[in-house]
């Protein structure tokens with residue numbers, strides 16, 4: 579029997595994140611020169627969340643966005659959703675009470691439940707970005723927010739080459755050191771090469787029915803934050 583490509587992708591994705599989960603937070607800090615927490619905080623603080631928001635942290639990993647939203651709005655209700663159970667186990671260990679193991683392309687929530695959906699380095703990994711965006715839009719209430727932080731390729735060609743070189747070298751070094759597998763972290767630059775630019779992702783959000791799309795660039799355009807409101 580032929581297994582659909584999306585199912586194969588999800589299976590490979592889950593296996594990879596299962597392997598790297600115990601080192602995931604450390605690697606994120608290393609790759610971002612320790613700035614990842616600040617970027618995520620900016621995403622939360624500028625979102626203009628209501629006092630008691632209901633928030634989805636999608637592709638949550640160990641749940642950074644849940645933690646930051648709860649710090650910012652103490653009455654927030656947050657739920658962490660991820661494909662990889664091992665990541666969610668770590669999230670629960672950090673004190674995140676609500677975790678759901680699910681695929682971004684099929685979210686087990688009713689329409690319009692969330693005031694905000696936060697996604698950290700997740701969109702690049704979804705087998706179908708348009709399917710996931712459709713689901714995100716469906717579970718967001720009208721006027722609610724999408725906030726995404728992700729890697730992008732810098733527009734300048736020289737910077738782009740340097741950035742990819744940096745990501746491959748760092749990935750190989752830490753992959754070898756931590757797992758004996760130099761290629762395990764190359765999914766970051768690999769997925770980045772076929773991903774959209776910051777501008778194209780903004781256009782995609784507008785086409786999806788989002789408005790007030792705002793962006794902020796970090797690391798000379800190597801990292802992008804998007805905020806967008808559902809119409």
Ligand SMILES: C[S@@+](CC[C@H](N)C(=O)[O-])C[C@H]1O[C@@H](n2cnc3c(N)ncnc32)[C@H](O)[C@@H]1O
Pocket residue numbers: 588591592595606636637638639640641642659660661662665680681682683697698699700703704705
């Ligand atoms: C790079 S990590 C990001 C973790 C966290 N959001 C952060 O900001 O550090 C990507 C996460 O996406 C999850 N993931 C990959 N494909 C997914 C999918 N189709 N649906 C839900 N989660 C997915 C992985 O299991 C992994 O935990």
